[in-house]
Amino acid sequence: MLDPSLLLFPLLLALLATGLGFPPLIGYLAAGFALYAAGVDALPFLQPIADLGVLLLLFAIGLKLDLRGLARAEIWGGASIHLALTMVITTSAIKLFSVMGIALFDELSLNQAVLLAFALGFSSTVFAIKMLEERGETQSLYGRTAIGILIMQDLFAVLYLTISKGALPSPWALLLLGLPLLRPLFYRLMDRVGHGEMLVLFGLAMALVPGAALFEAVGLKPDLGALVLGILLAGHVKASELSKSLFLFKELFLVAFFLTIGQQGLPTGAEVLTALALMLLLPIKLGLFLLLLARFRLRLRSALMASLSLGNFSEFGLIVLTAAIAAGSMDPSWLRVMALLVAFSFLLAAPLSTHGQSIYLRLRDQLLQLERHPLHPDDQPIRLGQPRVLIFGMGRIGSGAYDELKQHFGDTLLGIDHKQEIIERHEQAGRRVVMGDATDTDFWDKLEHSDSVELVILAMPAHHGNLFTAEQLARIEFQGRVAAISRWPEEAEALKEMGVHSVYNIYEAAGSGVAEQVVELVKKPA
Known part of the structure; x- marks a missing residue:
């Protein structure tokens, strides 16, 4: 039978590592040394x-x-x-x-x-x-x-x-x-x-x-x-x-x-x-x-x-x-x-x-002189123009929001994503999308000032990316409205604390979308 300590050691030391601010893999490494020190032979x-x-x-x-x-x-x-x-x-x-x-x-x-x-x-x-x-x-x-x-x-x-x-x-x-x-x-x-x-x-x-x-x-x-x-x-x-x-x-x-x-x-x-x-x-x-x-x-x-x-x-x-x-x-x-x-x-x-x-x-400030110009094409300054709506993260949710909002805002929407293949796909579909990594503080330094933006939508798949972007918007004192997606209640709370006006749980929103379509179907004559 498998010795329970083989699972307990890694778990406890991983918890200790994360509590000290290290990734759990440090705990797994320590567990290997601890098991060996405890006399547990190499396990084939x-x-x-x-x-x-x-x-x-x-x-x-x-x-x-x-x-x-x-x-x-x-x-x-x-x-x-x-x-x-x-x-x-x-x-x-x-x-x-x-x-x-x-x-x-x-x-x-x-x-x-x-x-x-x-x-x-x-x-x-x-x-x-x-x-x-x-x-x-x-x-x-x-x-x-x-x-x-x-x-x-x-x-x-x-x-x-x-x-x-x-x-x-x-x-x-x-x-x-x-x-x-x-x-x-x-x-x-x-x-x-x-x-x-x-x-x-x-x-x-x-x-x-x-x-x-x-x-x-x-x-x-x-x-x-x-x-x-x-x-x-x-x-x-x-x-x-x-x-x-x-x-x-x-x-x-x-x-x-x-x-x-x-x-x-x-x-x-x-x-x-x-x-x-x-x-x-x-x-x-x-x-x-x-x-x-x-x-x-x-x-x-x-x-x-x-x-x-x-x-x-x-x-x-x-x-x-x-x-x-x-x-x-x-x-x-x-x-x-x-x-x-x-x-x-x-x-x-x-x-x-x-x-x-x-x-x-x-x-x-000390290392900035290491930069060589012109910069790498993917690290160039970002020119937004005069959009009214910015959408960060042009995956499935961001793309859906873009298409829906285009009916109201016309061509004044702009998507931002950090994956070149996604940008190329959207450009072929007729959407306006530029390269940018909102989790990069230099992104905010590279942005050309635009006072036309009224609405920002945070639709990136990773919560920390949306939260960091909300922090940057607060830092630059953005005066427009901000909406974001989340998966869990604690994510929604963190975003609202950072000044996000509307947070949409993607699971609840998906259910609401299905319900709306069913209601429309029921209204139609058989």
Whole structure:
């Protein structure tokens, strides 16, 4: 029978972590170390669950990924240049630590130092995605940039792991190039499975069979297979629904992933000292990201927020070192050092990422000279013109509100959204929509003044986005009316406290809409 403490430890420590202002994943990491310290041996059933969590994470990333985005200079250039610079700086630092006689560094040869530097060059996909999802900012400019860089890093890691096997992938791997030809078949299957549990089962099957299992069978990383299958399904109308359906499964399975990191074993004093010395490199890693992204003309806030999301060490470093240890290239003690280093970096990165906006406001004046002009096209000033109605968030609710209000306000409506594909779709439908991220304080600084706006509608899917926008409207003393959507009573209360005049519960509004249509139907003669 499963020991109840295996569930109680992570739960209690996650509650403690959130109470202290850290994300719950810090509690899961601590639970892994606590279980090991309590004498609980490594649990073999956790690893398959952890692997499944990572597979579903990459599958979900693929479902949201615009493949064209990886070709952007700030993504492929930022990832590759940063990794190269990090390896040079880290290798030099490791050799310096060795000369100084610090802890375990004098045991490393030059080749081993380069390999360790390579492992330290990655940022945590799991950590960054978790933090971005909790803030609802995976589709913001900085969120898309960070995710793109993470995917490029993952591809570098997959390439190393393939080479480290000492054998090339099977020649049959070339047949995987034909997978896009099966996209129409996958789409038809996705159409037929409907919704609910069948859609979830379809997603799991796609990620694990033609994704992970097929790629592993031809000598490639199963993680890469899950990512590729997600990308192939990303263009389907149900892709977003599938991603949301898999969300809780992915979250639960990732708990096992963080527990397995903590169960690598309790480190010795020398290993702790080694990890602390390597932590000195973390500010350099973060600073390099900031400088590079600014050089690629991202606005300071976008560059800083992306850098804070990437300013950590990665679980892929553990995977790389595991492969190196299996090949006899590294001593097993370095796996414990890396596990401790990942945990330390999460402890530091979590509050930095959570309070990124405050950090930006505090450092903006000192770092503003890093910006290069002209700015990135997605970070350009926003010109509104003279609209009477602004709608923030042009998803299904925002689009419906736009079409309904157009009967009363004509062409004086303007939608604002931060996703380029949504803007293109609305422009094709004849709606006036501009690019903008209302959760970016620079958005409000970039806005050209307009005294024509009478009504603002907050229709973004994430409550924190609507609340933040309401705060900004209050800050600039907007004199018009403000309406917003909510899901829960506590969200409505928070919005009203911020000065929102009307709050509409989307579930209640949907029910009212159905009732109105039924009443109209009853009134009509049979």
